[in-house]
Amino acid sequence: MIDRATKLLLVEDDEDDYILTCDYLKSLSSHNFDVEWVSCPIKAVEVLSQNQHDICLLDYRLGASDGLVVLKQAIENGYNGPIIMLTGQSNEALDNAALDAGAVDYLVKSEMSSSRFARSIRYALARRDVEGERVERLKAEAENRSKDRFLAHLSHELRTPLSSILGYTELLLQSEFNQHANNELGVIYRNGKHLLSLLNDVLDLSKIAADKLELNFS
Template identity: 50%
Template sequence: MNSRRLNILLVEDDEDDYVLVRYLLSEIEAWKFDLEWVATYDAALEAFQRNRHDVCLIDYRLGAHNGLELLRQMGESGSRMPMIFLTGQGGHEIDVEAMKAGAANYLVKGQLDSPLLERSIRYAIEHAQTLEVLRKALKFRLEFEGVVGKSRAMERVMELVEKVADTDSSVVIEGETGTGKELIARCLHRNSPRRHQPFLPINCGALPEHLLESELFGHERGSFTGAYARKIGLLESAQGGTVLLDEISTLSPNLQVKLLRVLQERQVRRVGGQETIDIDIRVISATNENLEESVAGGAFRKDLYYRLNVITITLPPLRERVEDIPLLAEHFLEGLNRERQRHIERISKEAMDILQGYAWPGNVRELQNVIERAFSLTDSGTITPSDLPAHLVRKGLAVLPIDTRRPFKEAKRVYIEPFEREYLTKLLLECRGNVSRSAQRAGLDRSSFQRLMKKYSIRSEDYRDA
């Protein structure tokens, strides 16, 4: 998010609130932004059609219409732009309706400040990116068909999902960031008897403790400063459906105790309230940490752990299902060809070897970004090693296994070509595109150096102003 300007759309009919939001955004030093302001429902629909915004802030009141109608309209149109709902005061049940309609978060105008706005926007965008990448990568459907990947590791995951989806057992989904934990949770819900009831996810690490408590359990009017009306919590709102508690390991000790009581008694009590409400929900938890280690270290309650962890689904990182990388990469390439109306036919064997030799700390999202970058840079119908990021080539080369199934010359070329390309580009960069000086430093005559440049489609002019 820091590397480019954010395009933000604000749908707000009050000019004073527009001025406030612009001011709060200007106080955020982490990134720059372009803010487009529209004041009506129809103008918002026109802005959505241009599809050039990274995130949208939507006010509830929009003249004859309201923000909920707009959220639902965008959901029905298939829009995946992350949206944040703005309300004049907290505590209204419309906030829950906004979450159900597809809002990534909601914010109360009277409580807005720059840090909260930054956190909300950052979470909304990153959350949407993760869902989009994993949605494209895995292509889950109700019948568990269309999974991109044939590795035994993913087969085991889907076999387990199929077995437990039809039960009410609590599930903990473990896996690194970007491995698809929320997508698997949604898959469990869609294939369960609760599929026609709400699926409500909440990121336990994205909110301060007092806000998270109100989000989960709800509150009564006057229970704390700013509680102007009763608020129904997510655990209550999900009646009959499924709740996903993402980043469950970040729960404070106080909230761990309260959640344990809810799971034991199947009842919830709103903050500041006396009434207990019976609830019928399925709880799925997700974490990128080892909960068992958190229990051993005293950071997570053992009794809550056993309540949540009836069944564990562990998602493999991309580096542990290397055989799926070609399928995922080709899948991303096909999607880019459709979206941008180009015809990049394939990824070369040498480039694919590098992709399969890289460790992918960012998992599927990182792979998609690399393919998109290569797609944008290539001048031919094939993605080659020269189109891949230099750091990936170096690391991929360093860990690339020697494939003895290949003839010696072919196996050797897998190592040599990335080295030659990286050597040439680095040398030209240091010599600011001066071919004669680069050739001299390389100990080659100019014509030999130029032949190597031509081999890898390297142009000296690209380095003269570097």
Template identity: 45%
Template sequence: MKQEILVLLIDDDEDDYILTKGIFDQLADSYSLSWVNSYDKGISAILKRQFDVYLVDYRLGKGTGIDLLNEAIRSGCEQPIIMLTGNGDISIDQQAMDSGAADYLIKDRIEPSLVDRSIRYSLKQANTLKALKDSERKYKTIFEQANDPILVSDYSGRIHDINNGGLKFFGYERSEFMTLTDKDLFHNAAERERFRELLEGSGSLRDFECELVSKNGGVYYCSISSFIQMDLINFTEVYHTIIRDLSYRKGIEDQSVTLGKMAISEHIAKGLGQEIRDPLTAINLVLDELASQEEISENESVQAYLEIIKGNCDRVTGLMQNFISSTETKTLNLQRCDIAELIEESISEMEDLLVGHHIKLSLDLFRLDKKILLDKLKIKDVLRSIVKNAVEAMQQYPKLIHISGALSQDRYEISIADNGPGVDPKYQDQIFEPFFTTKKRANGLGLTHAQRVLTTHNGNLRVSNGSFVLQLPIENEISLWS
């Protein structure tokens, strides 16, 4: 049996009720009409949600039907409200529809078929809106509670919305973030263009890998999945993008490659060292024997040549020892240190170097409320090596070095930048290789050793935007290399 549709008429004129009841009597038995004669009784009935649809007279004595409509909607009424009036005032019609009325009927022109059509249309529209609101609420719940960043943007790059997970990931306040465009989030402009091209071409995109940038300049390797949807409110297409941070996975992969290179380098260095050490020992013995012979010991020219040969043998021996030392994984002397204080101590110990080269150095350090487990001397050595490289690279005045320290998720990030020529992009993948250098009279082992020290701390060393970036884990209770 078809369920009755419960209709409530809210009208302070009993004659209007009698006329309306006469109209409903001509309709099928699917409607049940009730009546209240005041504004307050009407609001009370709406709040109790006992009816399926409401017919509201525009004039109710205490207030207008528009007032009642607004109060009902503010109270969360989801049932359709149809406005009734005694004249065809277009301004009232427009006001009612703008306030959320489902329809508008003129009393003098009401006919049974018109009432039936209006109620059926209003109920169908209300059910559709309710379904949309329920769907929106579910989406909003998922959107707000998701840990992964979710971004809503469009083709032009304008940002429409971001969830709390996204604000936390990028490190912005909402008011700051909404002034950005998606250009500010992509580390590489070419990747952004490629993302838009692929998304516009297919309407959806899965697992597009790229680098995104946070507020503090941290670069994160991410996978983004996106789809295009029509925004029915603003009548524009928007991108719904879910971001997954793959930095940890990428870090593990890079660390695995680095550790593999380290193991190979160590093996080669020790083997090569042994192969070179034996002939050098033999050469040194022969040189000592020749130098002791009477006819040679009195020949100054020959003695000078022997000294040159011996000096170069010693130089090869020292170079080989440095190479072996730079590739060895040594035991860490771990202790808890205030990282900001450690950086300041390191700079203080390099004061003569900085003053001698007229370097202006600035610091901007975030101070942690906890100490980091690390080898103090080795980290100082790394800082000294990178600052020394920066000093040697700068040729023109003013010579500036800026060192910043920031919190980047679970790591402390130290950035060392100078106003020198920087690292040529074509060399960025080679600068940590043993013996690679673009400087004269340098052995190319400093950065190799520095990277090894950071790796043994479960951190990393990289070049980003011309700066050397050191990352050290804050929570470091797991086993470190020893």
């Protein structure tokens, strides 16, 4: 089985840095990258807003533009993948600003090594996977809670008319009509009681799932 290529968006306006970054990516044997290169900040925001890339490498200086603006706008527009900020100079204030804006890491090009680059990429992708699993788990739990609430509501709604049917059937069995339809009324009553038992079981199951079942030992 061939793993799906990791879709990576590289936002970089320097062709030499683009080539260097691609060389680093090729050295990562643990991943197969499908790289898309964008040099225009406006185009970068447009592409990231489509939320179709697994990870983004974003240069801080894009001509006269600021990569932080791209970072903030992309996140506001719904991009939820990891973004690693790249820069040509070490700057603690910029580092903190990038992390505060939502970047998962900050790499200085002049200080970057293959091992440092690989570690940053692996960490970002691992963090994405963990977050994705957390979101899927929360969605599954929410769906289960909705299902349990629906079953509980449905069983309550069905029990009310069913109780009326059983009550009137019991009255008919005790009346003079019993002489003409004893067997039929008996069938209705027995099947109604069986259906009521099933509804009670469904209600109990929904209560167990919601941790609201009360046991009566009296």
